[in-house]
Amino acid sequence: MAGPQLSERARVAPPSPIRKLVPLADEARRRGVHVHFLNIGQPDIETPASVLDAVRRADLKVLAYSPSQGTAEYRAALTEYYARHGIRLSSDEILVTTAGSEAILFALACVTNPGDEVLIPEPLYANYLGFAAMLETRVVPLTCSVENGYRLPPMGEIERKIGPKTRAILYCNPGNPTGTICTHDEITGLVELSRRHNLFLIADEVYREFVYEGDGPTPILTLSGLDDRAIMVDSISKRVSACGARIGCLATRNRELMAAALKFAQARLSPPTFGQILGEAAARLPDTYFAEMVAEYRRRRDAVHTALQAMPGVVAGRPHGAFYEMARFPVDDAEKFVIWMLTEFQADGETTFLAPGSGFYATPGLGTKEARIAFVLNVGALDRAMAVLARGLQSYPGRDQ
Amino acid sequence: MAGPQLSERARVAPPSPIRKLVPLADEARRRGVHVHFLNIGQPDIETPASVLDAVRRADLKVLAYSPSQGTAEYRAALTEYYARHGIRLSSDEILVTTAGSEAILFALACVTNPGDEVLIPEPLYANYLGFAAMLETRVVPLTCSVENGYRLPPMGEIERKIGPKTRAILYCNPGNPTGTICTHDEITGLVELSRRHNLFLIADEVYREFVYEGDGPTPILTLSGLDDRAIMVDSISKRVSACGARIGCLATRNRELMAAALKFAQARLSPPTFGQILGEAAARLPDTYFAEMVAEYRRRRDAVHTALQAMPGVVAGRPHGAFYEMARFPVDDAEKFVIWMLTEFQADGETTFLAPGSGFYATPGLGTKEARIAFVLNVGALDRAMAVLARGLQSYPGRDQ
Numbered sequence: 001m002a003g004p005q006l007s008e009r010a011r012v013a014p015p016s017p018i019r020k021l022v023p024l025a026d027e028a029r030r031r032g033v034h035v036h037f038l039n040i041g042q043p044d045i046e047t048p049a050s051v052l053d054a055v056r057r058a059d060l061k062v063l064a065y066s067p068s069q070g071t072a073e074y075r076a077a078l079t080e081y082y083a084r085h086g087i088r089l090s091s092d093e094i095l096v097t098t099a100g101s102e103a104i105l106f107a108l109a110c111v112t113n114p115g116d117e118v119l120i121p122e123p124l125y126a127n128y129l130g131f132a133a134m135l136e137t138r139v140v141p142l143t144c145s146v147e148n149g150y151r152l153p154p155m156g157e158i159e160r161k162i163g164p165k166t167r168a169i170l171y172c173n174p175g176n177p178t179g180t181i182c183t184h185d186e187i188t189g190l191v192e193l194s195r196r197h198n199l200f201l202i203a204d205e206v207y208r209e210f211v212y213e214g215d216g217p218t219p220i221l222t223l224s225g226l227d228d229r230a231i232m233v234d235s236i237s238k239r240v241s242a243c244g245a246r247i248g249c250l251a252t253r254n255r256e257l258m259a260a261a262l263k264f265a266q267a268r269l270s271p272p273t274f275g276q277i278l279g280e281a282a283a284r285l286p287d288t289y290f291a292e293m294v295a296e297y298r299r300r301r302d303a304v305h306t307a308l309q310a311m312p313g314v315v316a317g318r319p320h321g322a323f324y325e326m327a328r329f330p331v332d333d334a335e336k337f338v339i340w341m342l343t344e345f346q347a348d349g350e351t352t353f354l355a356p357g358s359g360f361y362a363t364p365g366l367g368t369k370e371a372r373i374a375f376v377l378n379v380g381a382l383d384r385a386m387a388v389l390a391r392g393l394q395s396y397p398g399r400d401q
Numbered sequence: 402m403a404g405p406q407l408s409e410r411a412r413v414a415p416p417s418p419i420r421k422l423v424p425l426a427d428e429a430r431r432r433g434v435h436v437h438f439l440n441i442g443q444p445d446i447e448t449p450a451s452v453l454d455a456v457r458r459a460d461l462k463v464l465a466y467s468p469s470q471g472t473a474e475y476r477a478a479l480t481e482y483y484a485r486h487g488i489r490l491s492s493d494e495i496l497v498t499t500a501g502s503e504a505i506l507f508a509l510a511c512v513t514n515p516g517d518e519v520l521i522p523e524p525l526y527a528n529y530l531g532f533a534a535m536l537e538t539r540v541v542p543l544t545c546s547v548e549n550g551y552r553l554p555p556m557g558e559i560e561r562k563i564g565p566k567t568r569a570i571l572y573c574n575p576g577n578p579t580g581t582i583c584t585h586d587e588i589t590g591l592v593e594l595s596r597r598h599n600l601f602l603i604a605d606e607v608y609r610e611f612v613y614e615g616d617g618p619t620p621i622l623t624l625s626g627l628d629d630r631a632i633m634v635d636s637i638s639k640r641v642s643a644c645g646a647r648i649g650c651l652a653t654r655n656r657e658l659m660a661a662a663l664k665f666a667q668a669r670l671s672p673p674t675f676g677q678i679l680g681e682a683a684a685r686l687p688d689t690y691f692a693e694m695v696a697e698y699r700r701r702r703d704a705v706h707t708a709l710q711a712m713p714g715v716v717a718g719r720p721h722g723a724f725y726e727m728a729r730f731p732v733d734d735a736e737k738f739v740i741w742m743l744t745e746f747q748a749d750g751e752t753t754f755l756a757p758g759s760g761f762y763a764t765p766g767l768g769t770k771e772a773r774i775a776f777v778l779n780v781g782a783l784d785r786a787m788a789v790l791a792r793g794l795q796s797y798p799g800r801d802q
Contacts, residue, residue: 003629130668228404244674266417267531273645
């Protein structure tokens with residue numbers, strides 16, 4: 001007899017488009033090739049010393065559980081951080097989570113039954129698909145295209161996707177993987193749709209500070225009349241280059257939803273204690289820290305975007321925020337191209353590793369000529385990586401004619 | 402119009418029986434009452450200095466993501482730790498998780514569709530219910546009773562609970578909240594059932610080292626012929642008194658299941674980096690550390706058990722492992738009694754906080770006269786706490802006649 005069968009959700013959960021090709025990159029490195037890792041949003045920026053020092057100096061004898069909702073100290077520090085961004089929250093409206101990941105999981109679990117639908121603009125943060133698979137939530141994509149900078153489709157088009165099973169609209173603003181920032185009008189458009197069809201609005205705002213030009217993102221919790229339906233998902237991972245801390249939060253003024261999320265939070269007992277100590281220090285970083293960091297990322301964005309524009313046949317978005325640029329490449333298949341770059345190509349011992357685009361789409365068959373570039377290296381390294389990418393594109397046998 | 406409605410799983414998820422009365426305890430403390438916290442498995446034992454120092458001394462500039470399956474270094478250290486316990490595992494058979502909690506979530510997600518059933522002996526680790534609710538997995542309890550030390554029901558009785566929707570048997574060994582250790586014959590009985598009905602076996606072995614008398618637990622992964630169906634869930638939280646590290650693992654030799662669990666792990670990117678640094682040091686602690694720790698817990702177990710036996714009308718298990726004792730009390734309702742102890746009672750300015758029993762049962766109406774005592778304080782404090790408990794029982798107006 002064959003052994004017991006896995007669940008359907010285990011079967012349909014997608015592998016990470018960002019991580020699945022990592023073994024090929026490791027293999028290239030073993031062959032002595034220098035790989036420029038632009039596939040994953042792991043910044044090279046140093047975690048601020050004051051933030052790491054908070055952990056090093058923590059006077060702990062017992063590394064104990066924290067409260068399930070997070071420590072009182074950290075939640076108080078968060079209320080001050082959010083107030084500086086115009087978001088007035090009480091500690092009770094914040095649930096500290098194990099990174100933004102868990103906040104997404106809890107938000108989806110609180111608002112969807114298996115088979116229920118959530119609208120999400122695509123290309124999307126690929127991990128939404130993994131959490132949706134785990135919960136048997138159906139993702140209904142709102143397809144955006146590189147030609148118009150991955151802006152949201154017209155509201156009428158979005159409204160036609162809303163059906164009896166639709167429970168929420170989830171969006172990332174500024175967006176991963178596109179770097180697009182929703183306009184205030186787009187957000188109020190989504191708000192209007194959520195009111196008309198009684199939906200939850202889940203806003204993933206982890207890239208709040210990463211704004212390079214134009215208006216910054218409108219925080220969902222600064223809009224009035226949304227207390228029943230607005231949920232913010234957040235994370236310190238990118239903000240202070242502390243991806244390994246695994247600290248985020250879910251914030252909402254819907255008390256019933258917060259009580260439900262707390263039940264899920266109690267089941268997993270508590271978020272990491274060290275991470276919360278670090279987060280408390282991170283919440284107190286001065287604005288100058290962010291100004292310098294954003295200036296650095298703007299230089300990187302400019303380096304990547306300028307290089308992409310100079311590559312024949314490449315159609316690139318121009319990201320206003322986050323630290324990704326998504327582009328369409330003149331190739332038969334972007335995943336094949338990425339694999340070829342890792343396995344067959346090198347330019348003077350170097351290659352560049354992008355994240356293939358199809359994994360960022362929920363619609364099968366889309367994104368096959370796109371790839372995401374995370375500008376998480378310094379400008380010098382990015383210049384090298386983009387030069388290597390340009391040479392790879394020239395040599396790739398599957399180049400579109 | 403009322404706002405959007407929460408999901409059914411949000412509605413049915415149970416609040417933590419361990420944590421839900423904490424506000425009453427906080428209130429008591431504000432009134433100046435000294436509360437002996439025996440409600441939660443938070444040990445007072447110091448985290449070993451060498452283990453905390455590993456974090457303090459970590460030479461990090463960027464607190465980066467780890468691989469989704471955990472760092473190579475930590476997984477290698479785990480293979481050596483498990484080998485010392487007779488469990489031969491390769492690194493590829495270990496997925497590092499955010500505490501045992503996430504390992505349970507991943508295991509259940511990999512083996513159940515919504516509506517599928519998992520058999521679990523009760524009283525049970527209450528958080529299984531929360532994860533099952535999130536995934537819409539049905540828990541089918543196998544009811545044990547204090548009279549026979551919370552041993553498993555006869556195998557024939559368990560077999561009658563297996564139906565077409567049954568996908569797995571999940572058990573905790575040594576058991577939380579009972580401290581009962583399954584005999585080798587009981588484990589082989591479950592194995593036989595799992596073979597006959599093609600079920601997964603999920604063994605939660607986080608209390609492996611906590612054995613006070615009799616035979617130790619049989620690790621599921623030491624039994625042969627179970628590679629298709631055996632899943633071990635583990636955590637360092639209790640083992641090294643590092644509950645706040647949030648590091649555990651899922652181990653299985655079923656490659657298909659490991660690949661599926663890794664997809665869920667990729668969705669959440671990585672387990673905490675500091676916790677893995679700590680875990681690596683923890684995996685290298687000498688056996689003498691555990692011998693001393695277990696001797697200390699044995700003294701505590703003896704103090705609690707002796708005191709309970711001396712209380713008229715109390716029927717107590719005699720835990721052979723873990724660090725909990727579950728008992729039946731001569732009261733109208735154990736939760737009312739616990740609340741009364743926190744809100745109305747004090748003995749010379751002290752009271753004792755137990756976890757009411759009903760939350761550890763999936764069967765409605767069971768456990769209403771039971772409570773769990775975590776022996777997580779030193780013997781002196783436990784002696785005081787038990788004396789206060791005895792006086793509370795004498796004075797309680799709802800005492801059974």
